[in-house]
Amino acid sequence: DTTLAYLHQLACEDPMTGLASLAHVRSRLSELYRGELRLATRVRDTHALVVAELPQDRHVDPTDQRAKHVLTRAMRLSSLGDAARTVFAGTETIGKLGPERIVVVVERDDRLGQRVALLRRMARTLQGGGESARVWIEGLPGTDATAALLLDELARS
Numbered sequence: 001d002t003t004l005a006y007l008h009q010l011a012c013e014d015p016m017t018g019l020a021s022l023a024h025v026r027s028r029l030s031e032l033y034r035g036e037l038r039l040a041t042r043v044r045d046t047h048a049l050v051v052a053e054l055p056q057d058r059h060v061d062p063t064d065q066r067a068k069h070v071l072t073r074a075m076r077l078s079s080l081g082d083a084a085r086t087v088f089a090g091t092e093t094i095g096k097l098g099p100e101r102i103v104v105v106v107e108r109d110d111r112l113g114q115r116v117a118l119l120r121r122m123a124r125t126l127q128g129g130g131e132s133a134r135v136w137i138e139g140l141p142g143t144d145a146t147a148a149l150l151l152d153e154l155a156r157s
Contacts, residue, residue, distance in 0.1 A: 029144065043140055048138065052119065054133050116135055
């Protein structure tokens with residue numbers, strides 16, 4: 001019973017940042033592509049990815065993996081995720097692509113550019129006057145398998 005209780009409480013979120021796991025983002029995209037079978041619309045026309053990446057810390061040696069540095073980066077990534085949740089406050093999936101990137105699965109609409117610009121402005125205030133996070137729109141490919149490859153590439157970079 002204790003083991004089952006533990007397993008039932010597991011979430012698809014990263015415990016440190018509260019962002020959805022890469023596997024959850026991948027599942028969400030697969031759901032969208034499966035929906036193409038019922039609908040006359042294409043996912044690449046109706047949805048996109050918004051990607052945000054923290055800037056490199058200029059004052060920290062990139063080979064230095066001390067716990068303090070890792071925790072600081074996680075907190076900054078969590079703050080960036082909170083900003084994304086503020087801008088994309090609907091049913092969008094917001095996930096962690098890696099230690100320095102987040103991704104938002106969004107519907108394309110006439111306000112998408114404005115919302116991305118707002119996220120850029122909010123990300124600038126999070127950096128404390130330093131270099132701001134890079135934020136861009138990534139189009140989705142035509143197939144689910146290619147979308148998986150795209151996510152893998154975004155997580156690696």
